[in-house]
Amino acid sequence: xxxxxxxxxxxxxxxxxxxxxxxxxxxxxxxxxxxxxxxxxxxxxxxxxxxxxxxxxxxxxxxxxxxxxxxxxxxxxxxxxxxxxxxxxxxxxxxxxxxxxxxxxxxxxxxxxxxxxxxxxxxxxxxxxxxxxxxxxxxxxxxxxxxxxxxxxxxxxxxxxxxxxxxxxxxxxxxxxxxxxxxxxxxxxxxxxxxxxxxxxxxxxxxxxxxxxxxxxxxxxxxxxxxxxxxxxxxxxxxxxxxxxxxxxxxxxxxxxxxxxxxxxxxxxxxxxxxxxxxxxxxxxxxxxxxxxxxxxxxxxx
Amino acid sequence: xxxxxxxxxxxxxxxxxxxxxxxxxxxxxxxxxxxxxxxxxxxxxxxxxxxxxxxxxxxxxxxxxxxxxxxxxxxxxxxxxxxxxxxxxxxxxxxxxxxxxxxxxxxxxxxxxxxxxxxxxxxxxxxxxxxxxxxxxxxxxxxxxxxxxxxxxxxxxxxxxxxxxxxxxxxxxxxxxxxxxxxxx
Numbered sequence: 267x268x269x270x271x272x273x274x275x276x277x278x279x280x281x282x283x284x285x286x287x288x289x290x291x292x293x294x295x296x297x298x299x300x301x302x303x304x305x306x307x308x309x310x311x312x313x314x315x316x317x318x319x320x321x322x323x324x325x326x327x328x329x330x331x332x333x334x335x336x337x338x339x340x341x342x343x344x345x346x347x348x349x350x351x352x353x354x355x356x357x358x359x360x361x362x363x364x365x366x367x368x369x370x371x372x373x374x375x376x377x378x379x380x381x382x383x384x385x386x387x388x389x390x391x392x393x394x395x396x397x398x399x400x401x402x403x404x405x406x407x408x409x410x411x412x413x414x415x416x417x418x419x420x421x422x423x424x425x426x427x428x429x430x431x432x433x434x435x436x437x438x439x440x441x442x443x444x445x446x447x448x449x450x451x452x453x454x455x456x457x458x459x460x461x462x463x464x465x466x467x468x469x470x471x472x473x474x475x476x477x478x479x480x481x482x483x484x485x486x487x488x489x490x491x492x493x494x495x496x497x498x499x500x501x502x503x504x505x506x507x508x509x510x511x512x513x514x515x516x517x518x519x520x521x522x523x524x525x526x527x528x529x530x531x532x533x534x535x536x537x538x539x540x541x542x543x544x545x546x547x548x549x550x551x552x553x554x555x556x557x558x559x560x561x562x563x564x565x566x567x568x
Numbered sequence: 569x570x571x572x573x574x575x576x577x578x579x580x581x582x583x584x585x586x587x588x589x590x591x592x593x594x595x596x597x598x599x600x601x602x603x604x605x606x607x608x609x610x611x612x613x614x615x616x617x618x619x620x621x622x623x624x625x626x627x628x629x630x631x632x633x634x635x636x637x638x639x640x641x642x643x644x645x646x647x648x649x650x651x652x653x654x655x656x657x658x659x660x661x662x663x664x665x666x667x668x669x670x671x672x673x674x675x676x677x678x679x680x681x682x683x684x685x686x687x688x689x690x691x692x693x694x695x696x697x698x699x700x701x702x703x704x705x706x707x708x709x710x711x712x713x714x715x716x717x718x719x720x721x722x723x724x725x726x727x728x729x730x731x732x733x734x735x736x737x738x739x740x741x742x743x744x745x746x747x748x749x750x751x752x753x
Contacts, residue, residue: 310650
């Protein structure tokens with residue numbers, strides 16, 4: 267009798283707790299029905315504002331400043347005497363600021379050709395799901411570049427322009443791919459055989475290996491005449507870069523191999539003469555650090 | 569005897585369930601958290617917390633989208649979603665439980681309460697009892713509760729390479745104001 271009573275109490279208790287769960291599930295359903303419909307924007311298509319040499323669709327967030335250091339060493343095939351390129355290096359220092367979440371302006375200075383560059387980026391479309399369903403992101407990019415190495419040239423002759431449409435889709439948490447139609451215009455070209463205008467199509471992508479590490483690759487196919495040579499007699503080539511992104515809290519480190527020495531569009535798309543096949547490969551890295559100037563962040567820094 | 573107990577319990581329980589018309593809810597509750605680190609503090613707020621309370625049964629459900637946490641530092645926000653909370657995989661934090669105390673929801677006043685139930689964060693459920701306060705004023709129910717979340721309990725990994733040390737427990741504050749439930753279906 268006692269056992270039976272106990273059993274029935276247990277049964278009743280079990281039933282009651284099932285009803286509790288059921289009740290809470292019904293409540294959850296009611297909450298979900300009332301959930302305001304929102305647009306879920308895709309974030310972190312790429313870890314940084316660069317895939318490797320070229321820009322990604324990412325912009326710097328509002329009131330944030332991104333300080334980026336690019337470094338490229340000399341060619342691996344320059345031999346043991348030059349420590350496989352490590353004896354010489356080129357550098358670009360860049361500052362990029364987010365005017366809004368969608369508009370970035372910036373400037374930089376490269377040691378290659380003693381170059382100053384000014385850039386602007388604007389997000390035109392953002393990949394999203396929910397109330398607004400857009401399958402990819404589009405960012406417009408424009409830059410003007412002034413190469414000041416040759417003092418005898420006029421400012422106009424030193425200047426080049428680049429515009430790009432950056433079109434990217436984050437296919438999954440791991441895979442993002444980007445397509446970059448590019449138009450480059452040089453006021454002055456290195457040799458008479460060259461056209462001032464140059465069209466190119468860039469391809470880039472990243473594959474996340476784990477939460478903090480991704481494998482990146484980038485290729486710019488420049489539509490120039492065949493066998494075009496630069497002033498030194500080296501044939502121009504397309505820029506190819508392969509590397510990894512490592513993210514460590516506040517910094518993004520990008521380590522890579524590339525056949526380009528320039529770190530701005532005009533140079534790595536327009537002036538690359540190194541060939542992967544011959545071993546004209548340079549080791550390089552980008553380090554970026556972002557600072558928030560959001561008012562709410564004030565007082566949070568110690 | 570057994571049958572009587574059973575029928576009694578079931579009907580009592582279902583009575584409460586069926587009579588559950590006394591629903592209060594919100595979809596703009598505020599949940600914030602704070603963590604101190606040697607370099608800089610980490611703080612974020614979610615102003616779109618959803619809660620629903622059945623005043624006849626004391627059942628309560630609170631949930632929020634992790635992506636809606638707003639950080640002053642957007643890089644932290646990205647890391648929060650991408651590396652720690654993995655909001656694409658585990659989009660929501662949910663508490664499903666019951667308020668333990670018997671409260672007369674018709675009487676205005678502030679009462680100390682506790683709620684026991686299941687707290688799911690980062691895909692890991694833990695039985696928890698949260699202590700807080702309930703404030704009943706004309707037609708609305710205010711709920712506040714502060715509690716701590718231990719990162720390891722929810723398998724939230726803090727990698728060793730991170731320069732910035734992150735505290736192992738995070739202080740969470742909640743402020744929800746519930747109004748009579750109206751279905752928007």
